[in-house]
Amino acid sequence: MSNALKIKDLNVYFGDHHDLFQAVKSASFTVEKGSSFGLVGESGSGKSTILKALTGLAPQWEGEMTVAGQQLGLKRDRSFYKTVQMVFQDPYASLHPRQSVDQVLSETLKLHGFSDINDRIEALLKDVGLGPAFRFRYPHQLSGGQRQRVAIARALASEPQILLLDEPTSALDVSVQAEILNLLSDLRAEHGLTFVMVSHDLAVVSHMCDQTAVMRNGEIVEIISIEDMRAGKTAHDYTSQLLHASVNRVA
Amino acid sequence: MTTLLDVKNLWVKFPTRNGIFDAVRGVSFSLGKERLGIVGESGSGKSMTGRAILQLIRKPGMIEADHIALQGQNLLNLSEKQMRSVRGKQISMVMQDPKFSLNPVLTVGDQIVEAYRLHNKASKAEARAKALEMLEAVSIRDPERVMKAYPHEMSGGMGQRIMIAMMLIPNPEILIADEPTSALDVSVQGQVLSIMDRLVKERGMGLIFISHDLNLVSQFCDRVLIMYAGRVVEVCQADKLHEAKHPYTQGLLGSLPKFDAPRPRLEVLNRDPAWREAPSVESTS
Numbered sequence: 001m002s003n004a005l006k007i008k009d010l011n012v013y014f015g016d017h018h019d020l021f022q023a024v025k026s027a028s029f030t031v032e033k034g035s036s037f038g039l040v041g042e043s044g045s046g047k048s049t050i051l052k053a054l055t056g057l058a059p060q061w062e063g064e065m066t067v068a069g070q071q072l073g074l075k076r077d078r079s080f081y082k083t084v085q086m087v088f089q090d091p092y093a094s095l096h097p098r099q100s101v102d103q104v105l106s107e108t109l110k111l112h113g114f115s116d117i118n119d120r121i122e123a124l125l126k127d128v129g130l131g132p133a134f135r136f137r138y139p140h141q142l143s144g145g146q147r148q149r150v151a152i153a154r155a156l157a158s159e160p161q162i163l164l165l166d167e168p169t170s171a172l173d174v175s176v177q178a179e180i181l182n183l184l185s186d187l188r189a190e191h192g193l194t195f196v197m198v199s200h201d202l203a204v205v206s207h208m209c210d211q212t213a214v215m216r217n218g219e220i221v222e223i224i225s226i227e228d229m230r231a232g233k234t235a236h237d238y239t240s241q242l243l244h245a246s247v248n249r250v251a
Numbered sequence: 252m253t254t255l256l257d258v259k260n261l262w263v264k265f266p267t268r269n270g271i272f273d274a275v276r277g278v279s280f281s282l283g284k285e286r287l288g289i290v291g292e293s294g295s296g297k298s299m300t301g302r303a304i305l306q307l308i309r310k311p312g313m314i315e316a317d318h319i320a321l322q323g324q325n326l327l328n329l330s331e332k333q334m335r336s337v338r339g340k341q342i343s344m345v346m347q348d349p350k351f352s353l354n355p356v357l358t359v360g361d362q363i364v365e366a367y368r369l370h371n372k373a374s375k376a377e378a379r380a381k382a383l384e385m386l387e388a389v390s391i392r393d394p395e396r397v398m399k400a401y402p403h404e405m406s407g408g409m410g411q412r413i414m415i416a417m418m419l420i421p422n423p424e425i426l427i428a429d430e431p432t433s434a435l436d437v438s439v440q441g442q443v444l445s446i447m448d449r450l451v452k453e454r455g456m457g458l459i460f461i462s463h464d465l466n467l468v469s470q471f472c473d474r475v476l477i478m479y480a481g482r483v484v485e486v487c488q489a490d491k492l493h494e495a496k497h498p499y500t501q502g503l504l505g506s507l508p509k510f511d512a513p514r515p516r517l518e519v520l521n522r523d524p525a526w527r528e529a530p531s532v533e534s535t536s
Contacts, residue, residue, distance in 0.1 A: 042436040042437075042438065042439075043407075043436055144293075173292040173293055173463065174292075174463070174465070174503060174506050174507055175292060175502065175503060175506045175519070175520040177506070178506035178507075178508075178517035178518060178519055178520070179519050181508065181517055182516050182517055182519065185515075185516065200436065200437065202437075202510060203507065203508045203509060203510045204508050206508070206510050206513065207508035207509075207513065207514075207517070208508075226513075230510070230511065230513070241438065242437070242438065245437045245438040245440075245441055246437050246510065247510065247511075248441070248470070249437070249440065249441065249444070249464075249466060249467045249470050249471070250441060250444050250445060250448070250467075250470045250471045
């Protein structure tokens with residue numbers, strides 16, 4: 001199977017000369033086409049930073065990143081954003097408060113050069129399980145789960161192959177989380193998508209992914225398949241600690 | 252079991268343009284020297300219940316109840332001034348996010364000393380010694396340094412421990428913790444909870460633990476109230492939460508992804524309008 005995504009010796013930095021901070025330290029991993037890859041770790045471990053570097057939101061990076069066979073440079077062109085799209089953590093912050101669902105989606109579709117915008121908006125809303133009635137609503141008229149559905153529709157608008165999911169359900173209630181996770185699984189099966197999912201919740205990652213990287217202080221300490229993780233076959237102590245903490249919540 | 256707090260028929264109402272909105276609708280429960288969990292989704296009224304006990308509902312919100320009795324004394328009959336001496340001294344509250352709940356322009360030490368001196372006649376030196384002792388009790392390694400630090404210099408877990416120290420220093424009888432660990436990483440959550448648990452046990456306090464996290468509550472608390480749309484739909488022993496009878500509780504449990512039991516799809520909650528209308532369940536302790 002071919003690789004959808006390959007990252008080799010990635011370093012990401014923030015800040016300038018005298019207070020340079022290295023947020024990601026020589027991270028390497030490959031994600032196969034059609035699979036779902038998790039990134040877990042505590043806050044500040046650099047998991048979201050990898051997604052930011054991929055999408056060009058963290059410009060100070062070095063190393064090799066290959067997406068769908070294309071090596072990435074400093075600039076991203078339109079074909080990159082047609083291949084890769086991102087869904088952010090907080091659906092309350094990632095939608096423009098004064099743009100209706102229709103405006104959000106039609107602008108995205110226009111930017112990607114589609115002409116049959118009207119039909120596509122209807123199809124997208126249907127895809128994410130929102131009826132046509134939602135088309136002219138504003139974000140404040142939507143619940144958290146509905147907003148995240150709009151954000152997913154926006155990400156799907158360019159018909160990407162890879163979706164980067166940055167804690168897509170951590171701002172939502174568990175019952176709504178279940179709906180969104182089911183929706184994401186369905187969409188992956190339907191469109192043959194590849195997922196890279198960042199989460200601090202091991203249960204969510206184990207539900208959604210085939211393989212996961214465990215991160216601490218900017219380093220990937222272990223890449224482990226979910227079956228091995230369930231069986232407790234961890235190679236690194238930190239992974240076992242994390243596992244222990246998420247099963248026995250009260251120390 | 253001795254009853255510390257007894258709440259009877261509590262309502263919290265907010266007037267809106269479309270009439271009165273009831274955030275909490277007729278909740279009754281009593282609390283002894285135990286860990287009582289209140290769980291529910293956002294908007295279920297769990298935080299409002301906690302705040303209403305301390306009368307921390309901002310106007311134009313209204314609190315109505317038959318009584319909120321703290322060891323026999325009805326808190327609803329107290330003046331605002333009397334209420335101020337109840338808050339902190341008898342019932343105190345730990346909030347969700349230390350970033351927004353600690354004063355950013357005062358040092359940690361000043362804030363803890365203030366919390367102590369507000370309720371106890373003590374010299375500055377005495378209060379300082381007490382504060383250091385309290386910081387040590389919440390497992391802060393270098394209390395001298397932390398006393399001089401400002402909240403922004405602390406990590407989330409440290410901040411939360413500082414807040415617990417501050418809330419426990421007046422030695423209250425009841426601690427209300429509103430999502431005290433939701434902003435923290437799992438590994439830090441465990442530490443903070445065990446510290447809180449130890450202190451509550453040592454001092455024989457009652458704890459009201461408000462959370463959206465069912466697994467956490469079932470492991471940490473003795474008894475759980477499950478709230479839906481402002482009402483208590485079920486009360487059960489925390490270790491028997493997984494045998495819950497109400498379809499809402501079962502639905503919530505079913506919607507959680509489970510680490511050790513993988514499933515291709517998660518259950519989705521089908522909300523029955525009847526849950527909203529059914530009367531609150533009384534807690535029996």
